[in-house]
Amino acid sequence: MASKAEKMSREEAGRMGGLKTARSKGKSFFKEIGKKGGKSTAETHNSNFYQEIGKKGGNSTSRSQTKEFYQQIGKKGGLASSSKD
Structure with missing residues (x-):
């Protein structure tokens, strides 16, 4: 500072x-x-706005992350949704 x-x-x-x-x-x-x-x-904003920013975020994330990252978040999502049942 x-x-x-x-x-x-x-x-x-x-x-x-x-x-x-x-x-x-x-x-x-x-x-x-x-x-x-x-x-x-x-x-x-209309729904196209959200689709566009979602696509931009997804493209940015896909360039900076690995296959293992997606496996890990997929597993977490699966566990979270199965615990809601």
Whole structure:
């Protein structure tokens, strides 16, 4: 972290602000603003928007992960869904 004599970077200032907000507001604050953001996004975008960002995320993940990664998450998903029955 920068000393008072040094200028703080935007990244450092953002991190400090985020930590201060997290300490003062708590998890419920972030949960509520996330819910509001999700509702707002759903109202302003159609299903093609979600398909497009899902495809982008999937492509990005597939380039950076291994076969073992997908086997592991598949196994976890299978266990989680079988425990709901």
